[in-house]
Amino acid sequence: MPSKAKLIALLVSAGLVTGAVLWYGHTRFNAGLQVGRVELAAYKLQVAEQRAKDADAAQTRYQAKVDALAAASAQLDQVQQYLDSARAQLTRRISHAAQPPQPLAGQPAPGLLSVDGLQFYNAAFGLHAGSGTAGTDQPDQEGAAAGAADSGVSREDLLAHSRDLGLWCRAVAAQRDELINLLPKGGQP
Numbered sequence: 001m002p003s004k005a006k007l008i009a010l011l012v013s014a015g016l017v018t019g020a021v022l023w024y025g026h027t028r029f030n031a032g033l034q035v036g037r038v039e040l041a042a043y044k045l046q047v048a049e050q051r052a053k054d055a056d057a058a059q060t061r062y063q064a065k066v067d068a069l070a071a072a073s074a075q076l077d078q079v080q081q082y083l084d085s086a087r088a089q090l091t092r093r094i095s096h097a098a099q100p101p102q103p104l105a106g107q108p109a110p111g112l113l114s115v116d117g118l119q120f121y122n123a124a125f126g127l128h129a130g131s132g133t134a135g136t137d138q139p140d141q142e143g144a145a146a147g148a149a150d151s152g153v154s155r156e157d158l159l160a161h162s163r164d165l166g167l168w169c170r171a172v173a174a175q176r177d178e179l180i181n182l183l184p185k186g187g188q189p
Contacts, residue, residue, distance in 0.1 A: 086126075093120055102149055111153050118151035125165075 097120030101111055113121060 090120065090124055093123075097121075101151065111151060112155060112158060113151045113153045115149050115151045118153055121153075 097114070097117045099114060099116070101114035101117065
């Protein structure tokens with residue numbers, strides 16, 4: 001049997017080894033914990049920086065879309081102002097353009113539109129500006145007789161034009177619908 005001194009020495013040695021192992025393990029644990037905390041802080045910083053970059057990029061894309069929409073809105077406002085002005089000018093010309101045409105020599109009855117009426121009709125569709133006095137869009141006095149002359153436009157001509165215009169309007173509407181269908185759904189860019 002081992003002596004009491006050897007047993008004490010063995011227990012003290014075991015205690016010292018255990019203490020050293022515990023101290024080493026605790027030191028390594030604290031070092032690992034510190035490294036983990038540093039890495040976690042670096043990761044959190046990286047995530048925050050990436051979120052800030054993503055937010056900036058999203059804000060830039062959003063602002064670009066807002067700017068594009070504002071420019072489109074301004075352009076549409078200008079077009080609407082132009083159309084309102086054209087409507088007012090045309091409205092002032094309606095009563096004159098609606099006068100019945102004078103029959104052509106040798107014709108039993110006048111056609112549907114006078115030359116002024118035909119010019120009005122074309123101006124309403126933007127086909128030409130008209131041939132009135134500058135700034136008034138009203139026929140000048142010398143051209144009044146010429147403006148009242150029969151334009152030669154028949155019912156068939158008007159029906160053919162309404163056919164073509166109707167088909168054009170339907171084609172534009174179909175193109176608009178297709179463009180709308182191409183837009184992203186659900187607010188996705």
